[in-house]
Amino acid sequence: MAEAVDYKQIGTRPVRPDGVDKVTGRARFGADLVLPNMIHGKILRSPHAHARIKSIDLSGALEMPGVAAAISGSDFPSVEGGEVGGEGGGTLGDVAKNIMARDKVVYHGHAVAAVAAASVTQAEAALEAIKVEYEVLPPVLDVVKAMEADSVLVDENNYTNLPEKPEKPSNIANIGHLERGNVEEGFEQADLIIEREYKIPMAHQGYIEPHACVASIDETGRGTVWCCTQGHFEFRTMTANLLGKDMADLKFIASEIGGGFGGKTVVYLEPVAALLSEKAGRPVKMTMTREEVFRATGPTSGTVTRVKAGFKNDGTITAAQTWSAFEAGAYAGAPTMPGIMAIYAPYELENFVVDAYDVLVNKPKVAAYRAPGAPQTMHAFECALDEAAIALDMDPLDLRLVNAADEGTQAPYGPKFPPIGFKACLEAAKNHPNYQKPVPEGAGRGVAAGFWFNIGMQSSAEVNINENGTVMVIEGSPDIGGSRASMALMAAETLGVDYDRVRTQVGDTESTGFCNVTGGSRTTFATGMAVTQACEDVIAECKNRVAMTWGLDADQVEWQDGKAVPAPGVNADVQPLSLAEIAGSAAKTGGPIQGRASVNAQGAGASFAINFADLKIDRETGKVDVLSYTAIQDAGKAIHPAYVEGQMQGGAAQGIGWALNEEYIFDEDGVMENAGFLDYRIPVASDLPMIETEIVEVPNPSHPYGVRGVGETPIVAPLAVCSNAASRALGQRLTDLPLSPPNVLAALDG
Amino acid sequence: MAKVVLPDNFAALTGGERELTTSAETYRDLVHELTSRWPALEEELAKSAVAIDGQIYQDAFIEAIEPDSEVFFMARIEGG
Numbered sequence: 001m002a003e004a005v006d007y008k009q010i011g012t013r014p015v016r017p018d019g020v021d022k023v024t025g026r027a028r029f030g031a032d033l034v035l036p037n038m039i040h041g042k043i044l045r046s047p048h049a050h051a052r053i054k055s056i057d058l059s060g061a062l063e064m065p066g067v068a069a070a071i072s073g074s075d076f077p078s079v080e081g082g083e084v085g086g087e088g089g090g091t092l093g094d095v096a097k098n099i100m101a102r103d104k105v106v107y108h109g110h111a112v113a114a115v116a117a118a119s120v121t122q123a124e125a126a127l128e129a130i131k132v133e134y135e136v137l138p139p140v141l142d143v144v145k146a147m148e149a150d151s152v153l154v155d156e157n158n159y160t161n162l163p164e165k166p167e168k169p170s171n172i173a174n175i176g177h178l179e180r181g182n183v184e185e186g187f188e189q190a191d192l193i194i195e196r197e198y199k200i201p202m203a204h205q206g207y208i209e210p211h212a213c214v215a216s217i218d219e220t221g222r223g224t225v226w227c228c229t230q231g232h233f234e235f236r237t238m239t240a241n242l243l244g245k246d247m248a249d250l251k252f253i254a255s256e257i258g259g260g261f262g263g264k265t266v267v268y269l270e271p272v273a274a275l276l277s278e279k280a281g282r283p284v285k286m287t288m289t290r291e292e293v294f295r296a297t298g299p300t301s302g303t304v305t306r307v308k309a310g311f312k313n314d315g316t317i318t319a320a321q322t323w324s325a326f327e328a329g330a331y332a333g334a335p336t337m338p339g340i341m342a343i344y345a346p347y348e349l350e351n352f353v354v355d356a357y358d359v360l361v362n363k364p365k366v367a368a369y370r371a372p373g374a375p376q377t378m379h380a381f382e383c384a385l386d387e388a389a390i391a392l393d394m395d396p397l398d399l400r401l402v403n404a405a406d407e408g409t410q411a412p413y414g415p416k417f418p419p420i421g422f423k424a425c426l427e428a429a430k431n432h433p434n435y436q437k438p439v440p441e442g443a444g445r446g447v448a449a450g451f452w453f454n455i456g457m458q459s460s461a462e463v464n465i466n467e468n469g470t471v472m473v474i475e476g477s478p479d480i481g482g483s484r485a486s487m488a489l490m491a492a493e494t495l496g497v498d499y500d501r502v503r504t505q506v507g508d509t510e511s512t513g514f515c516n517v518t519g520g521s522r523t524t525f526a527t528g529m530a531v532t533q534a535c536e537d538v539i540a541e542c543k544n545r546v547a548m549t550w551g552l553d554a555d556q557v558e559w560q561d562g563k564a565v566p567a568p569g570v571n572a573d574v575q576p577l578s579l580a581e582i583a584g585s586a587a588k589t590g591g592p593i594q595g596r597a598s599v600n601a602q603g604a605g606a607s608f609a610i611n612f613a614d615l616k617i618d619r620e621t622g623k624v625d626v627l628s629y630t631a632i633q634d635a636g637k638a639i640h641p642a643y644v645e646g647q648m649q650g651g652a653a654q655g656i657g658w659a660l661n662e663e664y665i666f667d668e669d670g671v672m673e674n675a676g677f678l679d680y681r682i683p684v685a686s687d688l689p690m691i692e693t694e695i696v697e698v699p700n701p702s703h704p705y706g707v708r709g710v711g712e713t714p715i716v717a718p719l720a721v722c723s724n725a726a727s728r729a730l731g732q733r734l735t736d737l738p739l740s741p742p743n744v745l746a747a748l749d750g
Numbered sequence: 751m752a753k754v755v756l757p758d759n760f761a762a763l764t765g766g767e768r769e770l771t772t773s774a775e776t777y778r779d780l781v782h783e784l785t786s787r788w789p790a791l792e793e794e795l796a797k798s799a800v801a802i803d804g805q806i807y808q809d810a811f812i813e814a815i816e817p818d819s820e821v822f823f824m825a826r827i828e829g830g
Contacts (some may be wrong), residue, residue, distance in 0.1 A: 083797065088757070149800075162762070163762035163790075164762075176759070176825075177759065179758060205830075261830050263830070335826035339828050341824070366829065368829065368830040369830050372829060373780075413824050414757070414801055414822030414824050415801030415805075415806065415820070415822045415824075416820070453806070455828055455829060457809075457828075519829050520829025584810075600806075702805065712830060713828070
């Protein structure tokens with residue numbers, strides 16, 4: 001079990017290894033690669049949110065100057081079924097139709113055809129020469145109306161996934177359900193019942209870097225794809241399957257990535273670029289515009305959630321009942337299950353029921369977004385808790401402490417929690433100087449909890465020792481949140497060398513072992529476990545080499561502070577040998593020293609958080625100002641605390657943006673009206689105060705250094721924090737996000 | 751005997767049965783036992799995670815089950 005020990009490397013804050021390249025512009029992102037003879041691909045997108053494709057004529061495009069290839073859905077092999085990993089992943093068949101429409105377009109901006117030409121301008125001109133004949137259908141845009149039996153169907157072949165196939169198709173793809181105890185009896189025991197409906201809009205991950213890739217496929221059908229991705233191994237698998245290729249014929253190289261947050265776990269451009277390249281016989285670059293990113297890549301689900309919660313006068317929750325409808329977009333795969341598994345997770349509940357519906361609407365297919373599903377469902381319940389705290393005249397932290405889950409609590413989704421840090425977060429919040437300050441006059445203070453399960457999954461790592469004892473770590477996880485630094489710190493700690501002696505690089509699909517996506521707060525946990533084991537492999541090999549050198553058995557050699565020493569009780573007249581000394585003589589003792597490990601990491605530790613903030617609202621304009629914001633989270637062990645704080649701050653900023661301004665606005669035809677950062681308003685630095693952080697460390701006993709993973713949880717609490725703060729500031733409950741000036745004014749007007 | 755709890759969405763395939771005991775000594779043996787009794791569960795089990803004594807496995811295989819273990823099947827989680 002990981003103990004709170006004094007590490008020499010872990011817990012320090014070295015300068016990030018990618019920092020200088022990124023601030024000087026040297027770092028190469030997805031759109032930065034240029035290859036000889038490269039041409040440019042562009043996509044024709046549907047002007048309708050819902051229509052049948054009657055015909056597509058590419059001939060006009062092929063006759064345009066500079067055009068080397070043109071394709072539509074019929075150029076792709078037919079793909080059916082097959083699960084694609086991750087929330088929002090859905091089936092491979094749906095991904096196939098999402099990257100290029102076949103018989104129907106199901107959202108405005110849906111890809112219909114693509115061309116590759118010598119320049120972007122020529123490619124765009126060629127798109128205009130493609131003739132598409134549509135039969136326009138009415139769009140389905142309201143998630144609750146979409147559930148009605150007589151609703152227009154987004155997909156006439158979608159039947160609700162039930163043990164017995166329903167007689168009629170429906171827009172409801174899946175239904176999630178969890179329950180325990182008896183909610184009716186629980187409500188009968190309640191002194192107070194809170195019941196509300198909450199709405200959260202569809203929102204985008206808002207990564208700054210648009211999707212981009214370069215594909216170079218040769219005449220044999222083999223080739224290389226460079227792309228910005230959260231998981232180049234899984235992109236290779238998806239692309240190969242979508243194109244009917246052997247994955248061994250494709251090499252994927254991950255570029256630097258300007259944000260993903262779950263949105264870059266599924267392919268959009270890569271199979272299209274690869275097919276265009278194969279047809280053109282030249283490398284093809286594709287880069288989305290910001291408008292394309294909004295219209296055609298995965299946002300997260302908008303939701304309607306109804307909560308009923310019962311409380312005793314001492315704050316004890318007696319029962320909770322939740323109903324939630326999730327927009328899936330045009331293909332199934334809304335994050336209903338994690339949403340319903342997370343909603344009550346911070347609390348010990350005897351009686352609960354929660355149902356969630358994965359509903360097709362004519363909007364872009366959703367993709368994963370930090371803690372998928374949890375912000376939406378937990379917003380509703382955390383708001384209900386706040387309303388109860390007001391009604392019971394309790395401090396909202398105290399109400400949560402009364403009900404807080406702890407080690408041994410049976411989680412709503414089944415197992416009993418191992419050691420967790422929720423109570424520690426609540427106590428840290430109560431003792432935090434910002435919480436002990438009075439609420440500024442005219443402002444409201446909101447409190448809410450956050451939670452994510454965290455995951456392990458598959459990771460690989462190699463560790464090579466250079467001749468001078470420096471260490472080269474190769475991981476297969478794209479570095480999104482600082483994995484190169486955290487892997488180097490864990491390697492340095494394990495080997496007993498200074499951080500400055502370690503370099504880390506992200507290997508391509510042919511130079512290191514398989515890794516699942518960087519997502520789910522898994523990389524520091526799982527890939528860190530692989531790196532640690534690979535370093536232990538190096539140490540074992542070093543002990544063998546030294547034992548050979550000293551004429552001892554391997555078990556007579558120990559590794560201490562980066563040096564081989566005789567084990568206690570071993571009588572040997574030798575001097576300790578450092579990693580550099582062992583590596584320097586490696587040629588004589590067996591050749592280069594290398595360690596490697598592949599794991600399917602189990603035992604990820606759940607991460608809990610408490611956030612609180614003071615908000616003030618201008619009643620004349622409806623503008624909300626965030627006066628202060630404090631995020632407290634259990635990281636297990638913070639390998640590089642500055643990166644952990646950065647995750648907490650980034651998640652808070654994204655959650656505040658979603659709460660206060662971000663939303664997809666559709667017209668009645670299903671056309672997104674704000675597909676750009678001028679109208680889809682994410683927070684900028686001047687909108688926010690410094691997000692203050694406090695890291696709680698309750699080590700995860702299943703990780704060699706106690707890591708839990710931190711990237712998902714920070715986005716969960718801010719939505720309810722803002723709702724609760726704004727509601728307290730105004731003295732009335734605000735139920736619909738975002739808390740944008742028009743919505744706030746509408747609420748004030750009743 | 752170890753306690754096994756099935757999620758709500760399995761109930762329709764097990765005739766409503768959600769809790770059972772097992773003498774299976776490994777996860778593989780437990781899956782064999784469950785699918786022998788309810789063949790329709792095979793597909794659901796293949797895409798489920800399992801928690802054995804609080805430890806969540808996304809891809810369990812031959813993990814040990816002790817006589818006093820608690821085993822919960824649950825949806826797989828990934829994240830963003």
